[in-house]
Amino acid sequence: MDYHWSIHQLTEYFEAVTSQDDEWVAIRGAVERAVEALGAELGLVIRGDDIVACVGLGRATPPVSTISPALRGAAFIEIPALGSLHAVAAGLDDDRVEHLVICRIDDAFSGEERQLLQGMARVLGLALRSLRALRVERTLRTERELEAAERLRLVDTLGSRQRLLESMLTIQRAISHRAPSQTILDAVTTGASQLLGGAFLALVIASPVDGQHRVVSSSAPGSDDAGYTTLVMATAAEAVAIDQLVTRTDQLVDGAAHTALAAPVHIEGQTAGSLVTVAKSDDADVDDWRATLTAFAEQASVALTDARTVEAMRDAYQDLLTGLPNRALFMDRLNHSLQSAARQGVGITVLFIDLDRFKDVNDSLGHAAGDELLAWFADRIRESVRGEDTAARLGGDEFAILLERTVGDSAGLAVARRLTGALREPLRLTDREIFASASVGIASSGSCAGTADELLRNADIAMYRAKRTGGGDALVYEPTMHTEAIEGLELGPDLYHAASRGELRLEFQPIIELRTGAAVGVEALVRWKHSTRGMIQPNVFIPLAERNGVITEIGEWVLRQGCTAAATWRASSIPDLRISINVSARQLDDPAFADLVAVVLTETALPASALTLEITESVLMRDPERAIDLIRPLKALGVRLAIDDFGTGFSSLAYLQRLPADQLKIDKVFIDAIETSVEGSAIVRTVADLARTLSMQTVAEGIETRQQHTILQTLSCDLGQGYHFARPLKAEAVPGFFAGRDRPATADAGRLPLGRRIGIASEQPA
């Protein structure tokens, strides 16, 4: 974007006009320069019904009646010698007794030009005020006093003028060097503060996104120990409302009276905020400050009118992809709402929303599809909130909602339900239908001491907890969750040493042949008993291990222990036992993994065919071609491959056909649905038929009821595992379990699952 010529004229103009010490010369010079700067032909200063100065008609002066329509906002005036001219007028000060009027033959005046003229009129007013004050002083004092005072005043005026000029030049340079908008605005507040003897200065602007007034720059950012905020915002609001300089006095926290001055600031000619200063009333020289504040307000106006600045401000508050407010604006509103809610004695609620498995969508379907999902989800979020609430995108696949005036958590839960309900319908991305789900954390203002950061963090913790149950859930924050989250952070280092300290152990969940009820194998599941904290849930330490990379060491430990155990059982009492061991993405990516498996098989003397490696569908489908390459050496060893959590990734049938997999493990989500819907059963039947076509076995995960078992048998599912059959067993319990499962049997009532709560069933401590 090019520079608009107008934003650089004011300092030049200021320098020229304020260097005059004669009122008439100052006025004439101001009019001439304004006419020249705006490419106009005619300029006038009008005071009441008198034309004080006129440039452009030679010696002639037009009747004021031909000019006065411009004062009333007329866009054109008629001058006999020149014809019809575009006209614009601006008051020299708040009294609006004197006006600067500029008229041009060719073009109408743009917003930037009007803004410039307003600044020029104000600067002229400022200069005239000083000159007139000097003249008044001259007439009131004796000659000797006059000389001394005038010298002092001139020095002071010159000094102030020079400082003001230097400040304005600094701002000019910032603008011309395309400094960030914040730098320019900070230069305005800092410069003005210095000129006002270090007084507090704030620039308050209405956000272009939501119209709320905010402090965008301050000479003392971050702190409000003196309690200026209320006075600043009230004075700013009044200045904006009446578009005039406003003075207010109030008693503040220190018990002293404070005076605030606010000069309106304009963007493209429209009142958009104000520049506000506050000081103790005893220290405030209001009359002196008025002029300086006005000059800086005009400088801020021209800086802000720069379209680039306006754009940057808009971008600073809005997420470009979804059009929702961004994190900065959300936090700002959250702060504001918390304070307001505290004053009014009402509550607010924050929802922290995270799309489940969003990374998989990006990796499998591409970033364009990921963006489409985000935008679609943003629309669902928008639809689920009221007008007074705020929905925002915090970044990535994280969103937040601020609900105003809530009581308890019910409103938050209702919104969460609306959102998750909207997500039940499949979404078409590229040419695929996917089911999206989101984890929602809810926290209300009663849950924390009162800062925005804390409230959002609590909602985040609750969301994270909800995600760990498998996703698609909404949870309300409880203080214990915080403790858990902290623990998660502290556990990382301990996890590194868990294997060497003997804190890890394996449990084994039986895999049952559904038709016969016979146990045919086990899945090895790792457990961690922390030396001081006791049992750490797998859904806590497994993701942690994957994040910090220790999953490789743990995976190797599990492989060795599992193969050792399986070999032992096969040698003693369960000769046909197969063992399934989970393999993480990191292990699969490791080029030495196949060698490791070979070594372990050799060391444990476990036949390769007894080992099934389980890899989740989403891991395999990150890069299917590569996955096929990685699996090939493993298959070459003779081990089996199971595609875990099938149905939750984004498999391409073409790749599925090419993958040398032996089993499809149907995710629990689908098993849960077979009792409640015909479609649910149909999906499982379809998967089972698909698997059979591809010469794979099907394994149903998470079977919890007899009914599910029965239905799955009719759907021709081969194998199953779940609490209906057995919870994960300690190693020593495995042989005994297998001994009783070589014929169809009913479930042991003592081992029935605890319930149908969606999420992690509680583990009994060892």
Added chain:
Amino acid sequence: MSVSTGVLGTRVEGSHVSDAAATQRRWFGSGRSTDPDPRTAGAQAAREALSGRSASLVLVFCPADMDVEAMLDGVSAEASGVPLIGCSGIAHLASGGPAEPCVVVSALGGEGFQIKTSLALNVSAGQRSAGEHVAESVEALTSEHKLLLLLADGLAGEQHELVRGAYSVAGATVPLAGGCAADDFLYENTLQFFGDADGVRVLRDAVVAAAIGSDAPIGVGVAHGWRKTGEPMVATKSAGGRVDELDGEPALDVFAGRIGVDRSMAEDEQAFMHLALKRPLGLSRRSGEDIRVIHGGSVASGALQCIADVPQGALLWMMESDRDGLLRTVDDAYTEAVTPLDGLPPLGLLAFDCGARYLFLGPDGVEEEMSRLTTKAGDAPFAGFYTMGEIGRSRGAQGMHHLTLVLVAFA
């Protein structure tokens, strides 16, 4: 002739409203001469311009280093008592020959022209009042169309104040045109000429003017062909034409850095001037950049010296152009000048072309420029000179230019 002495200097007023040729068909003529004898050159050029006709106004342009008194004698021999204004230039141009240092005479007369000449002295003491004074001559005109022609002193400084003063009296209805007298880039000897019934005088530190009234339209065209380049700078300290600091740093250092030379180059005045002339500055303005020619730099103080004022606080750009851009100005200025003629063919053209363009274009470029102007002008004779500042205003209030071509078209 009346003489008045004011606070700021001596003002002398000419008072000639030409009506001698009222019944003659209106005409415009130009002539040139390179005769080594100045008197002969003056006479030759004048004879060619007048072609036996009775002139209302004579314009004379010549090099500063010739015997101008003798040259003017030669002109006066052909146009005795005719109101005359003129000045020295870097080079001169007229129909029928190359642009070069030579004597050029232009004249107009015939029915429908009114002329009132005027001058002001000691203009460096007060350019504004000088401009106000000479513009008063416009008030005597009764013609429908008017033009104020100004020939100023390029060394006087604050030339924009001259134009401001003139505009304050002449107003928006009177176009302004003209140029600033120059010498051959020596910046020491610029001359203005003023002639009336009492003879012709050679002046310095003066402005000579002719208010021209006409029954037919007069057009003024202005074009420069420069464009801004790179990042802008703020004149953080400047006074008049002296720029002390750009962006808070010594202006010479900033400028030298921008053009990739060492600041010590400014020690060689001529070399620096020739370098700097091709790298002017542009003041950010509504109508486009207002060009400022740098003609000197001070290694001691780090200041740059421009011919015209650079206001403190102004935003500036480095400007660049090329041969094509400079030559296109002929077309642009011509079009703008003849547009107000409402379809009437131009009678003649005056050209005020910046001396820095003469340098920048070089002999081939100047020849091409003349060729273009000749083609554009067709049958209309033209005359003018290469200046140290151009004056041209038909819209807005600003009229002082640099590195610009100003054309005046008479119908």
